[in-house]
Amino acid sequence: MIVPSISSEEALSRFQAGKLTDSEQEWHRLVPVEAQEALGKREVQRQSVIFEVIKSEREYVADLEAVQDVFIKGLRSANPPILRESRLQEFINGLFGNLDQILAYHQRLLAALFARQREQHPLVQSIADIILDTTIKSDFRAIYEVYIKHYPLAESHHRKQLKLNRAYELFIHSASNDPRIRKRDLITFLSRPVTKLPRLNLLLEQILKLTETEYNHPDLETLPIIQGILKDCIKSTQPGIEAAESKVKFWALCESLVFQKGEIIDMDLYDESRSLVYTSAVFRRVRTETGFSEKWSDLDAALIDNYFILTREEKRPNGVIRRLLMSRPMPLSFLRLGAFNDSPETRREKAADDGGILDGWRTQSVPIYPFTIYHAGNKSTRRYTLYVTSETQRKKWYNAFVDAIGVHKVRQDANMWFNPQNITDGFFRSPPRDPSRQSNAVITSRIRCAVPYMYGSPGRRYLAVGCGPGVYVGPANSEKFKRVLTHKNPIAMAAYTTWENKVFNRLVVQVDSSLLSYSLDILTRVSLGQSDPHSLDASLDRIGGSDLSVTLFRHVNVAGRALLICASKRRMATSMNLHVFEAVNAAELSLVPRRSSTSVPRTFRPFGETGYIPRDASDIVGLSKTVGVCTTTGIITLDPTNVVQSAVTIVPELRGASEDENMANLKSRTEGLKPLGFVRANPAELLVIYDEIGFYIDKHGVPARRCGYIKWEVKAVSYAYRNGQILLISPEFIEVRNITTSRLVQVIEGRDIRLLYSVPYMSKEDPVLVAMQGGKDDKDGVSDKIVELTETQELSMVTPTTATTSIWDEWDM
Incomplete structure (x- = not known):
């Protein structure tokens, strides 16, 4: 008997109300001894397990209700608030998930179990039908799957808040003093739904074993059905738990990373699709200054689905863990696998401590297994040989790399920002590798320059392509080209077609130090066999006359004018002349009388006075209202419509480097680098582009974003800009980066890549053209192909308003 003074029914009522002591909450304490002896040992055990199911359900519901009353309501009513109101609900959702849905189900289940217990006590025939009625519902399993898969993230939220928020830590400590919490940690309560179904399954398994088989008891059929449902639910949540645990590890890694000071690296870590593929401890050999002895560096390697990183903990x-980056993160687009089958080596380690006097001096040789990875753009300087402790772990790394690189490539191919499309591959050829196999095919040599333009009605795109023998013209997306100009090795070309409702119809070619202008219409008709080649000579205009010795020229459209800007040599001088010419509207040319039948009207007229630029100028780049002249000391910005009287600004403005450590660091990074140009990144910033790095400047040319810089993966030779994306072009790769965040979004591979055509003010129809080694290598030679980089999706662009663009008035942009 429990207590002589009360009946079994009263004891049951007190049990269901949770008013019995722990020692009294057993089935045999609620049932007379005579009744137990009449039932037999097997049935007594079965009734005890059924009672345990009901008891555990009561405790489970009580714990979930305590979470609601003590923790959730406590967080909401805390004064002063523990978290900002804007974040509180989000935090509660992230911490407790759909716990309220689970509680509602089990409150109904417990009520039904209590009713059955009151109805049949002390001999409960079965509770299987009640449990089956609950578990068979599809949303019951669904809510458990949602909660269990989210549990590792919930635990992570809790532990992170404990570290960061003193008020939260005090709240949790205070809540543990509540009688319903009984000093238990919140993690204990959060994990209750995770362990509930496996524990219930074990109890049902015991009931099934204790159920007599000879009487055809309904539990013999019902309990296996319930067990199957519970096992399926438990099994289905395992992958989700593993994924969530991996996400927690990934977050912990991200939050602990310490980047090199000054460098901007946007690895897109907090995208929903990011995941941690594999991580483990690795060793790296470090040679001492003498080179005779070896030391080892213990590192942590982590393979994310888009980067590989090496850190030192x-x-x-x-108690906070920081992970210092030991090298720049390596994008999977550039990661290549070296040897993974080299023989194991040995490493000397301290032997196990057995308590001997000399234990501190004893060492042992431990086998370690090397593997090598390297950066495709820096094969020698970014090559890493790492070591792990077993062949099994080395194979895990290999499989992880192969899988991650494969998935990354598929994702990149499916989400290209720019789709490389061949315009021509076969006509332009370099000599074959084996001269003895050479045919009689025309050898044009490598493509040196090219420009697209529209001809005819309806307009069709044509290409003028400069090679060793001269200039070839033909329709785009064909192999039908004809040499129309015989000037050897043209350096650069530009097509002046239409601008601001003006028609120019001119092709400008730089040959040696001369600028030659030809009619595009006649040029095209000659290529089609519709005009005599000599008619081209009649359209020739030598820009600037025969005395102009040009080193470089660029076509820019500024302030409604189609301009040609060129630099010319000055003998025995430290500077060069800067000339500006304006393209003449074809309508004006038709009104100018010719002096003779052989004279050609000036198709480009001088615009303003001649200015001067440093002799080391390497390029001229255009913005909307200004141009930049790239020199070794920076980029000189000026107004091309008034070169002589223009306000000149040199960017970047680094005069504050002596007082600003961040700026001094940036200044040292730019020393010896070649500036390539700049592009507007947003209404308030420009991105300045050097061959190895880039950084942002404000309207005064002063570095922004705390003087942070972006290091390109490969040294760039040139660049193009298109609708929010910057394309950094090197001989083997094209890096596509978001101009606002610097995030690497695509990598295009090739051989001998050269930028042919791109202008920063391009409309949506204007192409980006590059040349690279083609796909044909036969007796006719090695092909050189022209590739158009075509946008594959609409990109979001910030369109400056009149108010925001006014901040550039100082540069008159």
């Missing part, structure tokens, strides 16, 4: 006194 550092534990701070407050």
Whole structure:
């Protein structure tokens, strides 16, 4: 008997109300001894397990209700608030998930179990039908799957808030004093739904074993059905738990990373699709200055689905773990696998401590297994040989790399920002690798320059292509080209077609130090066999006359004018002349009388006075209202419509480097680098582009974003800009980066890549053209192909308003 003074029914009522002591909450304490002896040992055990199911359900519901009353309501009513109101609900959702849905189900289940217990006590025939009625519902399993898969993230939210929020830590400590919490940690309560179904399954398994088979008891059929449902639910949540645990590890990694000071690296870590593929401890050999002895560096390697990183763990006194980057993160687009089958080597380690006097001096040789990875753009300087402790772990790394690189490539191919499309591959050829196999095919040599333009009605795109023998013209997307100009090795070309309702119809070619202008219409008709080649000579205009010795020229459209800007040599001088010419509208040319039948009207007229630029100028780049002249000391910005009287600004403005450590660091990074140009990144910033790095400047030319810089993966030779994306072009790769965040979004591979055509003010129809080694290598030679980089999706662009663009008035942009 429980207590002589009360009946079994009263004891049951007190049990269901949770008013019995722990020692009294057993089935045999609620049932007379005579009744137990009449039932037999097997049935007594079965009734005890059924009672345990009901008891555990009561405790489970009580714990979930305590979470609602103590923790959730406590967080909402805390004064002063523990978290900002804007974040509170989001935090509660992230911490407790759909716990309220689980509680509602089990409150109904417990009520039904209590009713059955009151109805049949002390001999409960079965509770299987009640449990089956609950578990068979599809949304019951669904809510458990949602909660269990989210649990590792919930635990992570809790532990992170404990570290960061003192008020939250005090709240949790205070809540543990509540009688319903009984000093238990919140993690204990959060994990209750995770362990509930496996524990219930074990109890039902015991009931099934104790159920007599000879009487055809309904539990013999019902309990296996319930067990199957519970096992399926438990099994289905395992992958989700593993994924969530991996996400927690990934977050912990991200939050602990310490980047090199000054460098901007946007690895897109907090995208929903990011995941941690594999991580483990690795070793790296470090040679001493003498080179005779070897030391080892213990590192942590992590393979994310878009980057590989090497870190060294550092534990701070407050328990916070920092992971210092030991090298720049390597994008999977550039990661290549070296040897993974080299013979194991040995590493000397301290032997196990057996308590001997000399244990501190004893060492042992431990086998370690090397593998090599490298950066495709820096094969020698960014090559890493790492070591792990077993062949099994080395194979795990290999499989992880192969899978991650494969998935990354598929994602990149399916989400290209720019789709490389061949315009021509076969006509332009370099000599074959084996001269003895050479045919009689025309050898044009490598493509040096090219420009697209429209001809005819309806307009069709044509290409003028400069090679060793001269200039070839033909329709785009064909192999039908004809040499129309015989000037050897043209350096650069530009097509002046239409601008601001003006028609120019001119092709400008730089040959040696001369600028020659030809009629595009006649040029095209000659290529089609519709005009005599000599008619081209009649359209020739030598820009600037025969005395102009040009080193470089560029076509820019500024302030409604189609301009040609060129630099010319000055003998025995430290500077060069800067000339500006304006393209003459064809309508004006038709009104100018010719002096003779052989004279050609000036198709480009001088615009303003001649200015001067440093002799080391390497390029001229255009913005909307200004141009930049790239020199070794920076980029000189000026107004091309008034070169002589223009306000001149040199960017970047680094005069504050002596007082600003960040600026001094940036200044040292730019020393010896070649500036390539700049592009507007947003209404308030420009991105300045050097061959190895880039950084942002404000309207005064002063570095922005705390003087942070972006290091390109490969040294760039040139660049193009298109609708919010910057394309950095090197001989083997094209890096496509978001101009606002610097995030690497695509990598295009090739051989001998050269930028042919791109202008920063391009309309949506204007192409980006590059040349690279083609796909044909036979007796006719090695092909050189022209590739158009075509946008594959609409990109979001910030369109400056009149108010925002006024901040550029100082540069008159």
